[in-house]
Amino acid sequence: MTPAQHPIEVESYRILRSQVDTARLPPGTRAVTERVIHASADLEYATDLVCDEDALSAGQRALAGGAPLVVDVRMLAAGITSRRSVVALDLAPGPVQGLTRCAAGIQVAATQHPGGAVWAVGNAPTALRELIRLAASGVLRPALVIGLPVGFVDAAQAKAALRDSGLPALSNRGAKGGTAVAAAAVNALLSWKPVP
Numbered sequence: 001m002t003p004a005q006h007p008i009e010v011e012s013y014r015i016l017r018s019q020v021d022t023a024r025l026p027p028g029t030r031a032v033t034e035r036v037i038h039a040s041a042d043l044e045y046a047t048d049l050v051c052d053e054d055a056l057s058a059g060q061r062a063l064a065g066g067a068p069l070v071v072d073v074r075m076l077a078a079g080i081t082s083r084r085s086v087v088a089l090d091l092a093p094g095p096v097q098g099l100t101r102c103a104a105g106i107q108v109a110a111t112q113h114p115g116g117a118v119w120a121v122g123n124a125p126t127a128l129r130e131l132i133r134l135a136a137s138g139v140l141r142p143a144l145v146i147g148l149p150v151g152f153v154d155a156a157q158a159k160a161a162l163r164d165s166g167l168p169a170l171s172n173r174g175a176k177g178g179t180a181v182a183a184a185a186v187n188a189l190l191s192w193k194p195v196p
Contacts, residue, residue: 032184150175
């Protein structure tokens with residue numbers, strides 16, 4: 001136990017590790033998976049998350065180097081405990097024909113942070129779709145995309161499109177996700193210290 005860890009947190013991780021074997025996972029994947037399960041109490045994330053160790057390492061290095069962190073909504077920003085975030089929704093100019101406010105905010109954020117930022121989407125599949133579209137058109141070059149939006153409409157499909165896009169990404173296969181899960185993934189990367 002480190003001085004920053006409360007005994008309840010230590011016990012929670014002990015229980016988690018007694019129910020799911022995370023020891024076999026690569027270090028970044030393990031850090032993210034454990035943090036997401038801890039935040040959600042959902043053991044299914046052990047098999048539902050799709051992690052790429054190289055992408056996670058790139059995202060961790062970008063964050064450690066001071067790269068911008070862009071998130072879709074304020075609720076996600078509020079869950080990130082040690083880093084200021086750019087909230088795309090707050091940048092939305094208002095109603096834009098054919099786009100949700102989150103997607104419109106992603107467009108503005110992409111003009112402000114076109115290369116090297118870490119992007120996290122925990123709420124709106126439309127924001128993730130717009131991010132993928134902008135990257136495919138060459139407007140956006142993210143260091144990492146954490147795509148964990150939640151919902152019954154297009155969430156799983158948008159995450160599949162992210163995986164198919166070739167972008168450095170962290171996602172999950174199903175419709176579940178959300179801001180708490182996306183914040184847990186970001187917080188895991190912010191606290192993970194890779195061994196050189």
